Amino acid sequence: MYPLTQPSDLLTIASVVVLAGLLHANFQLAVSVLTRLGAHVLGRNDIRRQHQRHLAKAAAAYAWGNFLMIGLLAAGVTYVLSALVTVPQKPLWVMLSLLGGLTGLAVLLIYRRDGGRRLWIPEALKNYLYERTKRSTTAAESLALGMVTGLAELPFIAAPLLFVAALLRGAPDLNRLAILLLYAAIASAPLFLLAAAMGAGQQISRLERWRESNRRFLQLSSALGLAVLSVYVLSLFGAGSSPW
Amino acid sequence: MVDTMLVKRGGGLEAYDPAKLRSSLAAACKSVRAPEGEAETSAALAVARVERWLMGRPEVTTADIRRKAAEALVVYNPEAAYIYQQHKNIS
Known part of the structure; x- marks a missing residue:
């Protein structure tokens, strides 16, 4: 368990959380x-003035929904690891590092096959997201869509999320809450930036084209980032002969 | 008047509906912030092109219609055509 009382503890943990958050954001x-x-x-929408207002509201609600779900997921997994998982620290980190490394490898191998268009989520969930996206007309529906999308991303983001949760194991305190919120904020930052860009009048097609043309780079950086993070946490918390 | 039947993804049949196609093309144009009048005009012109292609074809798939509609729309609004092509691509 980590007391999170020393500045060096906080800095080490913050470095892992920031890297995990960036990886999460990259998916x-x-x-x-x-x-x-x-x-x-x-x-x-037909009336031009309403365009921007509706768009800004829907996009912001969606981003907040995603932020909320990431925070809830991180808190829930932290609770499970703190209260229910009794595996000693080092074996736990070895397992998590392996999971992170394998996820990185899977990102490279699975995406390579079809240029990055295949999702890890079931077809039914993909169709559900598509239908909900089409039918979300109010801010509340956009908020819910953001939350569901946060859940749907789990196969991609399980490894960084588990890293953060394992770091935050222990009795709840303000430092842990702050770090958890930092992770959720970094992970959902692209959504807030994109919402702001769309609200400011940026063409969605331009944003999409940029994403399409940089897809391979984003995937490569996700895979390599996961591998680097796995080695980093293994060296920080999983090395040594004692299981604690 | 086009009497083509559309074969849906699940195998079901549906009569071709120009209003539905025009509406989805206009929505794609509006999604790239084209003014409403321009969006409706581009959509109508693209639908006319698609209908020329549909002549003499009793049955086509919805995927065919979508591909042809995107090809037609690219002439009038390339950005909208891109969004129209990508609309189901969640990845």
């Missing part, structure tokens, strides 16, 4: 759903 499902949501909102 593109939530961004993809947001651009679709933006296109649908603009496409169904």
Whole structure:
């Protein structure tokens, strides 16, 4: 368990959390759903002044929904690891590092096959997200869509999320809450930036084209980042002969 | 008047509906912030092109229609055509 009382503890943990948050942010499902949501909102409105207002509200609600779900997931997994998982620290980190490394490898191998268009989520969930995106007309529906997308991303983000949760194991305190919120904020930052860009009048097609042309780079950086993070946490917390 | 039947993804049949196609193309144009009048005009012109292609084809798939509609729309609004092509691509 980590007392989180020393500045060096906080710095080490913050470095892992920031890297995990950046990796989480690098996965593109939530961004993809947001651009679709933006296109649908603009496409169904007729009065130009209402365009921007509806778009800004829907995009912001979606981003907040995603932020909320990431925070809830991180808190829930932290609670489970703190209260229910009794595996000693070092074996736990070895397992998590392995999971992170394998996820990174899977990102490289699975995506390589079809240029990065295949999702890890079931077809039914993908169709559900598509239908919900099309039918989300109110801010509340966009908020819920953001939350569902946060859940749908789990196969992609399980490894960084588990790293953060394992770091935050222990009795709840303000430092842990702050770190958890920092992780959720970094992970959902692209959505807030994209929401702001769309609200400011950026063309969704331009944003999508940028994403499309940089897809391979984003995947490569996700895979390598996961491998680097796994080695980093293994060296920090999983090395040594004692299991604690 | 086009009497083509559309074969849906699940195998079901549906009569071709120009209004539905025009509406989805206009929505794609509006989603790239084209003014409403321009969006409606581009959509109508693209639908006319698609209908020329549909002549003499009793049955086509919805995927065919979508591909042809995107090809037609690219002439009038390339950005909208891109969004129209990508609309189901969540990835």
